[in-house]
Amino acid sequence: MEIKVIRKVLDVNNTMAKQNRKMFTEKEVFVLNVMSSPGSGKTTTLEKTLSYIIPEIKSAVIVGDICTSNDANRLATTGVSVVQINTDEFGGDCHLAAHVVEKAACNLDLDAIDLLIVENVGNLVCPAEFDIGEDAKIVVLSVTEGEDKPVKYPLMFRVCDAAILNKIDLLPYLDYNREEVLNNIRQVHPEMPVFELSAKTGDGFTPWIEWLKSGVNRKIAG
Amino acid sequence: MEIKVIRKVLDVNNTMAKQNRKMFTEKEVFVLNVMSSPGSGKTTTLEKTLSYIIPEIKSAVIVGDICTSNDANRLATTGVSVVQINTDEFGGDCHLAAHVVEKAACNLDLDAIDLLIVENVGNLVCPAEFDIGEDAKIVVLSVTEGEDKPVKYPLMFRVCDAAILNKIDLLPYLDYNREEVLNNIRQVHPEMPVFELSAKTGDGFTPWIEWLKSGVNRKIAG
Numbered sequence: 450m451e452i453k454v455i456r457k458v459l460d461v462n463n464t465m466a467k468q469n470r471k472m473f474t475e476k477e478v479f480v481l482n483v484m485s486s487p488g489s490g491k492t493t494t495l496e497k498t499l500s501y502i503i504p505e506i507k508s509a510v511i512v513g514d515i516c517t518s519n520d521a522n523r524l525a526t527t528g529v530s531v532v533q534i535n536t537d538e539f540g541g542d543c544h545l546a547a548h549v550v551e552k553a554a555c556n557l558d559l560d561a562i563d564l565l566i567v568e569n570v571g572n573l574v575c576p577a578e579f580d581i582g583e584d585a586k587i588v589v590l591s592v593t594e595g596e597d598k599p600v601k602y603p604l605m606f607r608v609c610d611a612a613i614l615n616k617i618d619l620l621p622y623l624d625y626n627r628e629e630v631l632n633n634i635r636q637v638h639p640e641m642p643v644f645e646l647s648a649k650t651g652d653g654f655t656p657w658i659e660w661l662k663s664g665v666n667r668k669i670a671g
Numbered sequence: 672m673e674i675k676v677i678r679k680v681l682d683v684n685n686t687m688a689k690q691n692r693k694m695f696t697e698k699e700v701f702v703l704n705v706m707s708s709p710g711s712g713k714t715t716t717l718e719k720t721l722s723y724i725i726p727e728i729k730s731a732v733i734v735g736d737i738c739t740s741n742d743a744n745r746l747a748t749t750g751v752s753v754v755q756i757n758t759d760e761f762g763g764d765c766h767l768a769a770h771v772v773e774k775a776a777c778n779l780d781l782d783a784i785d786l787l788i789v790e791n792v793g794n795l796v797c798p799a800e801f802d803i804g805e806d807a808k809i810v811v812l813s814v815t816e817g818e819d820k821p822v823k824y825p826l827m828f829r830v831c832d833a834a835i836l837n838k839i840d841l842l843p844y845l846d847y848n849r850e851e852v853l854n855n856i857r858q859v860h861p862e863m864p865v866f867e868l869s870a871k872t873g874d875g876f877t878p879w880i881e882w883l884k885s886g887v888n889r890k891i892a893g
Contacts, residue, residue, distance in 0.1 A: 486708045486709045486710060486793070487795045487816055487820055487824060488708060488711075488815065488816025488817050489816075514823055515796065515824060515825070516822060516824075517823050519819050519822075519823065541800075541826060543765065543794070543796035570796065571795065571824075572794060572795070572796050572797075573708075573709045573793065573794070574737065574763075574792065574793075574794050574797070575765050575794075575796070575797065578763075591710070593813065593815035593838070593841070594709055595710050597739070597741050600739050600741075601709070601737060601738055601739050601793070602709060602738075603737070603738055604737070604763060616815070619845075622841060622844045623841075
């Protein structure tokens, strides 16, 4: 029963996601869906990313959390428009659904931006199943989470277009096998770009920023 | 619609959980439901925990993952019986439901054990909603995940009977405010015991092992 019911929820979501995609394309906004486990450093990565791309790329952020507006407050200090979604108003959802993103996007001036970043709820499972009408999905994995997550949570790594391997500043203090995590990612998604960086120090950001900018520019060019 | 549907799933689960609880009580088995984000160190914590309590406490483990049997293989080296559940056989579920635990428990000799540890799917959201018939729920949070998780994922910290704060061996290398995380936990669940430890080094395990043993002994004494 459970599976049938979930399929129905996903069908409704896919219809809404298509409408979102149409709206974002008309407005020439590149939409990035950022997913990860809780605590992998999504917000810090986005703060640092925004510091490298604004004002060149006009940006806004939608932040999904079950509770609190901590992340929105942190991201608002970068000067971009931020809309916080608290999913406890939608039954404590473990993911952002397309209709929730649409509602949040209505609070933003889409004509004034080229990039909309959606920071999803911290969860390496459920958000992978929900299309929100984005152009690209990325997953942030921190090195403190171990090497095996790509094969244990394969759907997330399969649906994403790029992976960020965060917190490389902690590598000297961990028993971490970099080759093993890269092999695990390749096993699930052979061609996926992986950006190894530290959101704390800024190390390794250049290739990631280039990848993001080229996505935005492709979208603007239609 | 989504919320109504989820409520129905939870009703079915609660009925099954009651049957599990009755079965575990008849067999005098203390059941511990261990939950956390992916990568917070559940498996390492359980490996170390088992090394401190066996053979004194006869134990078995049920491990839930979406994919792979990595964790079961690691825990099997401790010598206890381990049953791996892969939820991709149940639609890729993001949590262990009561009927899935019941099925796994049928593969164990419950008369031969006093403690059944259930390592849930790595997810700080959904498993909190699913009663599996356990005696106690615990949440493992690692210090690398930041201080704000208890207030951002309050349901998990509210339903749990104790919290383990793991990876304290990494504290010298992090900007981490220990008082802040403890305050955040107390804000959500004022009386909850918090065990600060390192599953890697074994530091801080004594109070945690005492808490666990006293739970098992209470259950055996009926």
